[in-house]
Amino acid sequence: MNGSVVRLIAPVFAAFLIAAALSFACSDDDGGDGNEAQGGGISGEETLTLTARGTTFTTNLLAAPPEREMTFEFVNDTDGVRHNVAIFRTEFGGEPFFRIDPVVGKQTVQAEFTTPAIGNYYYRCEIHPEAMRGDLVVTSRQTMAANAEGAPCGAPS
Numbered sequence: 001m002n003g004s005v006v007r008l009i010a011p012v013f014a015a016f017l018i019a020a021a022l023s024f025a026c027s028d029d030d031g032g033d034g035n036e037a038q039g040g041g042i043s044g045e046e047t048l049t050l051t052a053r054g055t056t057f058t059t060n061l062l063a064a065p066p067e068r069e070m071t072f073e074f075v076n077d078t079d080g081v082r083h084n085v086a087i088f089r090t091e092f093g094g095e096p097f098f099r100i101d102p103v104v105g106k107q108t109v110q111a112e113f114t115t116p117a118i119g120n121y122y123y124r125c126e127i128h129p130e131a132m133r134g135d136l137v138v139t140s141r142q143t144m145a146a147n148a149e150g151a152p153c154g155a156p157s
Helices: 003-025 141-147
Strands: 047-053 061-064 069-076 082-088 098-104 107-114 119-124 133-138
Antiparallel strands (some): 082 098, 119 133
């Protein structure tokens, strides 16, 4: 993509991420249909799980609390295909601050992971970087709730 297209798409994508994160924050349902943010910690879980299936991730949005020790679980759910995951501070790469080495075939790998400070981060499979990418939104449930229509979750509107 050229720079002008990226500049036009970026604000729309950012608005989508905020809406998805706010929806996740106010949900009491721990199940899902795969379209909402996946994550842990905010709802009391201590594992952040990401699954690779085919040449896609099953979610393109993860949510986690800031500066918390967690287990990052990476699931390669495809026979004979090599995948990994790396998390970056910028969308354009650089040196990742977290990486799980490539695995081939159906395997689950766990690694200790300290979530970064509140902010937006980017993850991708370094073997399939264009097809397999997503966003890691690090925020607190209280912050997301306070920003949702100016009232905490469950408050009268």
